[in-house]
Amino acid sequence: xxxxxxxxxxxxxxxxxxxxxxxxxxxGAPPLCPPLTSAARADLVVVGGGFTGLWTAIxxxxxxxxxDVVVLEGGRVAHGASGRNGGFISESLTxxxxxxxxxxxxxxxxxxxxxxxxxxxxAAFIDDLGIxxxxxxxxxxxxxxxxxxxxxxxxxxxxxxxxxxQSVLLDRDAVQADVHSPTYRAGLRVRSGSGLLDPVAxxxxxxxxALTLGVRVHEDTSVVRIDRSQRGVVAxxxxxxxxxxxxxxxxxxxxxxxxxxxxxxxxxxxxxxVSEPLTPQQISAIGWSESQGLTDAGNQFHYYRRTPDDRIxxxxxxxxxxxxGRTSPDLEQRESSFQLLASHFFSTFPQLEDLRFxxxxxxxxxxxxxxxxxxxxxxxxxVAYAVGYTGLGVGASRFxxxxxxxxxxxxxxxxxxxxxxxxxxxxxxPEPMRYPIVQATRAALAREDVSxxxxxxxxxxxxxxxxxxx
Numbered sequence: 001x002x003x004x005x006x007x008x009x010x011x012x013x014x015x016x017x018x019x020x021x022x023x024x025x026x027x028g029a030p031p032l033c034p035p036l037t038s039a040a041r042a043d044l045v046v047v048g049g050g051f052t053g054l055w056t057a058i059x060x061x062x063x064x065x066x067x068d069v070v071v072l073e074g075g076r077v078a079h080g081a082s083g084r085n086g087g088f089i090s091e092s093l094t095x096x097x098x099x100x101x102x103x104x105x106x107x108x109x110x111x112x113x114x115x116x117x118x119x120x121x122x123a124a125f126i127d128d129l130g131i132x133x134x135x136x137x138x139x140x141x142x143x144x145x146x147x148x149x150x151x152x153x154x155x156x157x158x159x160x161x162x163x164x165x166q167s168v169l170l171d172r173d174a175v176q177a178d179v180h181s182p183t184y185r186a187g188l189r190v191r192s193g194s195g196l197l198d199p200v201a202x203x204x205x206x207x208x209x210a211l212t213l214g215v216r217v218h219e220d221t222s223v224v225r226i227d228r229s230q231r232g233v234v235a236x237x238x239x240x241x242x243x244x245x246x247x248x249x250x251x252x253x254x255x256x257x258x259x260x261x262x263x264x265x266x267x268x269x270x271x272x273x274v275s276e277p278l279t280p281q282q283i284s285a286i287g288w289s290e291s292q293g294l295t296d297a298g299n300q301f302h303y304y305r306r307t308p309d310d311r312i313x314x315x316x317x318x319x320x321x322x323x324x325g326r327t328s329p330d331l332e333q334r335e336s337s338f339q340l341l342a343s344h345f346f347s348t349f350p351q352l353e354d355l356r357f358x359x360x361x362x363x364x365x366x367x368x369x370x371x372x373x374x375x376x377x378x379x380x381x382x383v384a385y386a387v388g389y390t391g392l393g394v395g396a397s398r399f400x401x402x403x404x405x406x407x408x409x410x411x412x413x414x415x416x417x418x419x420x421x422x423x424x425x426x427x428x429x430p431e432p433m434r435y436p437i438v439q440a441t442r443a444a445l446a447r448e449d450v451s452x453x454x455x456x457x458x459x460x461x462x463x464x465x466x467x468x469x470x
Contacts, residue, residue, distance in 0.1 A: 005350070010342030013356050019333055021084055022274040022313070022359040023200035030207050032076070033217040036240045042070040042216070044408075045235045045242045047223045047257065048250035049073030050082035051199075051393055052386055054206040055401035056248045061213040063405065069215045070242050072235060074222035074254070078203040081253055081393070084363030086272065086303050086315050088293050089135070089395045090194040091115040094420070095371035097159050103370065103465070104419045112163060114415065116193075118399045131205030134308045137195035139166075140293040143175065144186040148452025149297040153188045166191040179288045181348050189292075196293055196305055199394060226257050232382045248404045249385040252393070253366035254327060258385065263427035264374045265388050266367040266438070266468070267327050271337040272315035273345065274307070274359040278352075283310065285351040299445035302344060311358075314345045319365070319442075323435045332362040365391050369466045370425040373400050375416075377407050384408045388425070426466045441468045 018025065044060050046053045049071050057069045093115040094100030100108050119137075126133055144150040153169060160167040167190045170178065175187035211217060225236040232245040249257060253267040278286075288294075288306060295303045295316075304314040318337040338360050346353055368374055368388035373396065377384050384407040386400030393400075403421055406413045415421060428434055444457045445468070454462070461467055 005343050005346040007339075007343075009346050009353050010339055013342050013346070014338060014360070015356075017273075017338075017357045017360050019360060021200075021361045022307070022311070023083055023087070023198065024078065025359060028204070030077070030204055033073075033207075033211075033219045035220040036072065036218040036237055036242070038240045040070060040216075040240065040242045041068075041231075042242055042244040043068040043246070044070070045233075045244040045247045046071045046250055047235060047247065048080075048252065048254075049077040049207070049217060049219065050080050050250065050252070051203065051206075051397035052250035052252065052400055052404075053248070054203065054210055055398045056250060056404055057210045057215045057217075058206065058213060059398075059401050059405055061210075061215060065213070070244070071210070071215060071217045072221045072223050072237065072242065073217065073219045076219050077207050077217070078200045081363050081365065082203050082397075083200045084272070084361060085199050085391075085394060086293075086305060086313055087197050087199045087394065088140075088194065088303060088305070089119065089197055090392050091119045091395065092193065092392060093118070093372070093396055093399055095390060095392060097163050097165075098156070099371060101159075103372075107419055108163070110414070111418070111420070114399065115396075119395050122395060122398050126202065126205070129205060129209055131202060133197045133199075133202040133205060135195065135197040136291070138290060138292040139189065139191040140194050140295060141170075141175070141178065142188040142190065143181075143184050143294060143296045145183045145296050145298070146449070146452065147185065150186040152297060153186055157188055160188075160190060165193050177287070178290070179294065180286050180351070182350065183348050194293065196291075197394070198308065202394075223257060226379070226383065228379060228382075233379055245382070246408045247379075247383045248401075248408070249383060249387065250401075250404075252387045252389065253364040255325075256387070258378055258383070260378070261374070261385065261387060262325075263430070264368055264425050266321060266369075266428050266434075267325050268365045268367050269320040269322070269331060269334070269337075269362045270315060270365050270391070271318055271320075271334065271341055271362045272313060272360065273338065273341055273357045275312045275314070275352075276356050276358050277310045278312065278355070282352055282355065286349055298449040300442075300449055302348075312345075312355075314341065317341060317344060321435070321438045324431055327364050333360075334362065337362070366393075367391075367468065368425045369428060369468075371467060372420055372425075374425050375400070375403050375407065375421045376424075381408070381410060426464060438468060
């Protein structure tokens with residue numbers, strides 16, 4: 001973890017920051033899709049207009065162009081997690097190689113192949129449609145900032161090589177030559193398997209394409225309840241209901257409409273800063289010529305990247321869970337979290353101490369205890385869900401949409417036969433136990449980041465296959 005800088009530097013950098021999402025602070029948004037105002041019918045209704053929901057709607061139309069699809073979005077498309085992330089995209093469906101091997105060792109060849117295929121198809125789809133999402137598959141660098149993190153890079157490098165990934169170990173001199181920061185002690189440059197994009201440009205592009213395919217989209221239309229009907233299911237809203245043969249839940253971190261999902265999803269607030277554009281001199285001072293994504297190797301980690309207009313997006317570390325799983329907008333501007341994040345930024349790049357931040361926001365991550373989505377059906381197979389991407393949904397949401405539609409079809413596919421789809425995650429305990437357990441786990445993770453020792457509590461969670469991360 002970077003050392004804390006003098007408070008005056010982050011305070012000055014945050015003095016004129018806008019409290020809004022950088023990706024959304026621009027013209028070019030699609031026109032508002034009209035809210036639902038009366039009863040309607042459809043073949044498929046999708047609840048949620050983010051990545052999972054839009055991929056579901058598009059995939060349903062590609063499978064059957066005659067399928068009548070309705071998407072119900074509670075706010076504006078891209079104003080939830082799909083528009084608030086850092087724009088990191090990964091081939092991994094298992095929250096990393098080591099995690100996948102620990103949970104589904106026999107299926108890893110299949111999971112790797114499906115994850116790689118998913119991103120290849122996604123990239124081709126974006127290119128064919130001409131969506132200007134600035135997709136670059138530049139890989140990433142994992143940075144060690146403590147001695148025990150340095151020791152952990154070599155086994156990770158070996159694992160990447162065994163799994164067919166392209167990675168290079170970097171010693172202190174090599175990592176400093178790439179990106180200049182006094183905090184870096186070593187690095188693992190992974191050139192395959194991941195990249196960067198503009199998440200809002202992708203969401204807007206998907207929305208436009210869904211509309212051209214004939215998908216009906218209603219924004220500002222919150223679904224408050226799901227009921228059975230003779231035809232299938234009914235999605236009830238304040239101003240009308242949509243009756244459909246089947247329904248896909250794509251609400252992720254937002255309050256679930258199925259009671260069972262409350263045990264599996266932990267909504268965690270993640271905080272992000274974006275700087276003003278760097279000058280050529282400032283860019284020269286940090287290097288970073290390949291513009292790959294960066295992340296440090298801790299449990300409480302930072303992720304950061306350059307944007308297409310030469311800003312730095314810097315997020316992560318201080319993942320906050322609020323008692324009862326609250327997710328209201330008033331929780332998105334936690335001052336102490338932004339001050340801490342800014343302090344860490346200037347510890348990482350002290351040569352940029354005159355830089356100012358222009359945007360700050362928080363997004364809600366849909367964490368599960370196993371760090372991967374949970375899939376399933378309800379209402380006698382008429383409702384399917386794919387939720388809980390735990391920060392890696394930019395790419396995996398397309399795969400999740402395909403799984404949800406496979407489940408609705410009732411036909412076993414290669415995807416639905418996976419253990420990751422068939423097996424349930426360990427549920428989180430209910431309140432009032434959940435909050436203190438999360439806080440105890442966060443404290444234990446912070447101790448491990450300093451000491452390098454897993455400790456009794458984390459070792460116990462490992463034994464039961466339970467964890468906490470952003």
